[in-house]
Amino acid sequence: MSVLIWNIRGAGNPKSLLYLLKIITQRKPQIVAILEPKQQVNKITKIAQQIGYKNYTHGNPLNPYIWVFWRDEVNWQTLEIHPQCLTTEVVIPNIFSGKLTFVYAKCNRQERLPLWDYLSHHSSDCHEPWVIGGDFNVIKTLDEKQGGSNAHMTGMQDFNDFLVDARLTDAGFVGNIFTWSNNQRGQNRIWQRLDRILLNAEAFTAISARVDHLPRLESDHCPLLLNFGQLQTKPSRFYFQKMWTEHHNYQEFVASIWQQIIHGGRANFESELANLRKALRKWNWEVFGKLEDNISSMQSNIADMEARLSHAWEDDLFTECQKEKTDLV
Template sequence: MWTKKAIHRLKSLIKLNNAQFVAIFEPFIDKKKIEGYKKFLGFQNCLSNDIGQIWCFWSTNFQATVISNKDQQITLAYVTAVYAKCTALERQELWDDLTDISNQIQSGWCIGGDFNVILEPSENIGGKIHRAYKSFDFAACMNKCGLEDAGFVGSNYPWCNNRRLGKRIWKRLDRIIINDNWLQRFNNVTVRHLSRTGSDHRPLLLKCYDSNNDVIKHFRFRHFWVEQPGFLDLVGQDWQIEVKGNPMWILQQELKRLGKRLSKWSREDIGDIFQKVEECEATLQQLEDVDAIDKNEQSRTELNKGQAEYVQWMAMQEALLEQKAQIKWFEEGDSNTRYFHNVIKDRRRRLQLHKIKNSKGKWLHSDEKISNSAIRHFKRIFNLPESAVDDNIFSCIPKIITDDDNVMLSKIPIEEEIKNTIFDMSSTTSLWA
């Protein structure tokens, strides 16, 4: 059942992970309302199967062509969302459909969802003992289609019937399977079983990407630092260190030293925000499991603390994404993380150098060759002999600025003007931005 709590959790996960495709199974909502949920979740496209048990949402970045739309699966281009029937006889139609689709897809293929069957006894706790023959059809289908399990991180059992302890059953009914071409397309594929909230199934989060080369990191002031305990004390202590010289030299040295202190403080006291969010997610899963079993005041208190910490780290992560995008929020409090992810990715794509032509007209492709060629080029132009400039060439430039204008432009600004300029700047503007 798709509760109000579950839909808001889903929206948060979509924003947090910049999801481009989402599949929802058995929402128990009239499929005619899918358009409204599409807008609420922030997607541009949606599709439901005829019986309304599979809903798919995707963004414009996800190239989707409908290949198959049946009761137990929807296949869009190279992704299949599965919600299998409860009996082996009914599931046979699904295995046949997947086999037919495998003959149409020659590229990478990813299948995920609720298969309503496990592959081995270790994927089940509680209830009746699993019989191997019940897995034969699923295993045979995977083998025939050239599919393999993508693995996972998190709880071993994404489904639980949530009954009392003596009747409780855990199973791995939900999984993601992929073919070899998918692995060739993405050198890093991870599946996470997220915490279960408002449903008897855990959400499955699939991330696929190619590992990027390490880049040189320059200092950037992070806006969320000012909200952290100890920030003001650190700045105050560092700013009291005496530096001698002219005012501009003092300011430059103060900022340089403070930047190093802040970088070290951020690494040691705050750490990797994105990793912290993942750690909090894992901790929250454990606390939810403990609370479900213990059901006492202490477990509930620990769970509430874990949720509060999780929300805090998510807020810091979104603040960081906002700053990286280097644009302002259009509406105070909005959390359009997907948009900022796209802005960041687009900027990185446009700024990335894949090749460069050297002074001899030869194209260089590797990062090392490109950087060495650039260094040699600038060394050469900065070490050229000084050339004489004929001042008479300036006579052709018309005189537009009057003497009075020149005097006004050359005047040193007074403190009040400097103060007004600084105070008129955006609250998120800094010298390191």
């Protein structure tokens, strides 16, 4: 099972949606939560169609900042909506049974206090696996911030006190430590780890969790991918790739396959479309290489360059990183 959580900072941005779809195509998460969609709630149906999910919910009117989408194999029940989080009961047979809470915390320290109180109160009554993830808008330790003014020590202490009171453990991560940047250049750059996954004791012992900090593109936050459990491998879904149309041989190749469909007649139309998909996959491999592997390699390069930039700024490295991000989207 995998869960993708991303503060997308605007679901109306076509490039953000394209990057989200690339992640979904490659990683195949059962659940996708996007934070700060910055869209009217009636747009959620269109977004669900664009990213390929039939099931979805939102926190409106109490919480317009969290939209969640899930696959059919997920048994879902929304339990409670809070102004800064959304809690659900999730069951995937033989994989996971417990609570998921998606968080979009306030930027102001005083306004976050009710969230800590709310989650701490619920932790005392929760005796099943509980996974809490999202944008907490606060760091836990001093090494989770680089650049800018000094860290807000009181807010950081509030957060650590909450973790102790609620008996929650940070799930850790793989990738760049920083999940947010102000996207400024040179000495004006600020990096922070604002996004994370937390586990209660039951979840910590019941699942083997891995959290990946994926490359930060389009938004100032990076996506979080939580993986745990094993799902049966399914054939990869076919997606049309816009880059194919820009190849000089594309039209000639498709025309030759389409001629076979025409000669096959209506009775064979479905089978010939399947043959076209198969031929396009083979052609993609021969011309572009395996797309998923290329994406993984580019994501790894971006994560490495951002990690290097967070330690020592280099204009040339920043330019190279931005080019790699543009090519990935």
